[in-house]
Amino acid sequence: MIKWLRSESFTAWAFMTPGLLLLAVFVFWPIIYSIPLALTDYSVISDTHFVGLDNFEAAFKDRNFLISIWNSLLYVLIVPFLQIFSILMAVLVNSRIPGIKIFRTTYYIPVVTSMVAVALIWSWLLGKNSIVNYLLMQVGLISKDIHWLSDSNLALYVLMFITMWKGLGYYMMLYLAGLQNIPQDLYEAARVDGASRWRLIVHITLPLLRPYVLFCTLISLMSAIRVFDEVYVLTKGGPGTATLTSSLYIFQKGMEQFNFGYASALGLIVGAMIALLSIIVFRFNRKGGVNPY
């Protein structure tokens, strides 16, 4: 016993205990506990009963839930655009010219700012009698006011645009790191062999950037499905259900209507979807065949 107390094993566990304990409570426990929770009608208001798979059955008949999943899937459409634009931005800010660091910093400011502030700014830029409409009319692109956030055909795309606007700098910085990690002598060697600029991009830059593309695609995919703050601040899911995303719907069921059992079931369904999507992205990249970005 005393010997064990002085062993590396004991010290290791002693070091890790506080962290692992918190992880257990706030990361593992929610995953485990939401399963039995989803099988009940647990809510603050009434007694709790075991209801089996009723919540799941109800979920697939719940029109709003299906709409929210569809909206979340539409939101994933921003992933390829976000990646393409941020790679192009990274290439642009990778040039060695005076003042480039100031530009890099500038592009990062939306990332640093809170989503609440960003959402408020855009709600005014796009609101009634708004600057954006005014400028577009001045340029002659539109002839009458567009109701960016209250038009049910537009609102979701406007939110997607704002999400992308805020995220560009973040992914740009990651890709910039990737670009700068490519050893310069690779390019020089290829140039000596007479490779064109295009061949350098296709045969050196893109292959070496791939781990970054995988990483960025995965995290942007997950955050696109998880999107919450901008929707909550700007539209609360409206008009109607036009911008109801799955996390917003689960939040409404859980934290506003205190329907914990049902919300857990919805969460498990969407969680399974996310896991599936990540596996697909991994597969795509491992096979090495098609790389969509």
Place this chain on the structure above:
Amino acid sequence: MNLKDDKMLRSSLPKKESSRIMRSLARILRMTVIYVLLVLLALFLMGPFLWLLSVSLMPGRNIFSTPPAIFPTFIDFDNYVQVWQFMNFPKYMLNTVIITVLGVVLNVVLASLTGYPLAVFRFKGKNLVFTLLIATMIIPSYTAFIVHYLTIQGLHLGNTYLGVVLPGAVSVFNIFLMRQTFIHIPTDVRDSGKMDGASEFRIWWQLVLPLVKPALAVISLLEAMSFWNSFLWPIVILNDTELYPLAAALTYLNGQFAYNFGWIAAGTMISVLPIIILFLFTQRYYMEGLAGAVKG
């Protein structure tokens, strides 16, 4: 240099000279294109903030003018003075600082404590811990906030800052980042500490941690930003609006005074400035660390 001059020069100079001039012209052209693109992008990404700044400095009647005003006709700080007096900003600022500092300290300490053995110790269960950590990344807990809410209430931490901070006090990402950093510390460091009879805890605290300051800085900055900007979880946990952090207070302000545009603009400026300033001063570490985190 305009085109005409260029033609004249070309005809009067020997061939070698003229091709050099062509090349430098091409370079200038390329630079110009790059700068134009950079400025356009800067306007796209910074424009909304500059406009917000402009609105916050406008006197009331400017804000509601038609066509909408982009620049104030004259600058005044009335909006700042009024919203500052009305909102008790120092209080909200202090709340935000408390939440941020608590969150940052817990993250730094817990991530470096947990990551250290995973990097340098040999012990039973190491693989198990690894598997569990990776599992959390693959199986997302999409409804975490529901169970978090129940847990925090169960621990009687509702309406407290500890309740706000604890669910985000440790992250798998930070643990991996620290482990990756500790792996690169030479084994000599630990051995020499052992020779001097130092305990493992002292070796970690006095010998190893000072060597990984850049990684600690990165975690601090990342977490500072996320805690400074958090608003939803604080609203869920805190019943007392007096305890709200800035971002949460801002949504509250927006709900109460949607008509007073200038105030909200000034309030928003006050809430975003501290974190932007922190970022400007620390961006070097932050950028390097962010890069290192992916590379790791």
